[in-house]
Amino acid sequence: MDTIEIHEGGCSCGVVRYQTTGKPERVGVCHCRYCQTRTGSAFGISVYLKNVNIQKTQRNLNKYQFETESGRSFTQEFCPVCATTLFWTLEVFDGITAVAVGSFDPPSFWYDIAREVFCRTNAAWINNDIDEKHDTHPNYEPIAADRDALRI
Numbered sequence: 245m246d247t248i249e250i251h252e253g254g255c256s257c258g259v260v261r262y263q264t265t266g267k268p269e270r271v272g273v274c275h276c277r278y279c280q281t282r283t284g285s286a287f288g289i290s291v292y293l294k295n296v297n298i299q300k301t302q303r304n305l306n307k308y309q310f311e312t313e314s315g316r317s318f319t320q321e322f323c324p325v326c327a328t329t330l331f332w333t334l335e336v337f338d339g340i341t342a343v344a345v346g347s348f349d350p351p352s353f354w355y356d357i358a359r360e361v362f363c364r365t366n367a368a369w370i371n372n373d374i375d376e377k378h379d380t381h382p383n384y385e386p387i388a389a390d391r392d393a394l395r396i
């Protein structure tokens with residue numbers, strides 16, 4: 245019988261802790277402008293797990309919800325004390341939540357990266373050997389033109 249993987253993590257200040265069970269549904273590097281502005285970095289990495297496989301120790305995370313140019317909601321959840329964004333959910337992915345990879349306790353980078361999305365806005369110096377790359381996203385169906393802030 246396989247051992248079920250358990251990983252733990254938390255925010256910068258330690259108020260929010262979580263535990264994940266099992267393997268991710270998917271792991272992707274995302275170069276979209278939402279991930280860049282959310283993280284303040286060049287890209288986001290999402291470890292998508294089923295909601296039932298994520299146990300949070302602090303239920304009252306602050307939330308910020310907005311609508312993307314595809315007309316669907318994007319909700320970020322962050323620590324009420326230190327504002328570390330730990331989770332996000334996309335309307336398009338029902339029943340699963342993305343965990344912010346840098347928040348996992350060591351070994352923080354325990355998963356394989358399956359693909360890269362929104363490469364159209366990647367930083368020019370990004371260079372890696374991930375095979376599957378998408379200019380936008382396989383599920384991307386914009387209903388409005390991209391705002392200026394979504395371009396680089």
Ligand SMILES: [Zn+2]
Binds near residue numbers: 258
């Ligand atoms: Zn915190």
Ligand SMILES: [Zn+2]
Binds near residue numbers: 274275278279
């Ligand atoms: Zn993104």
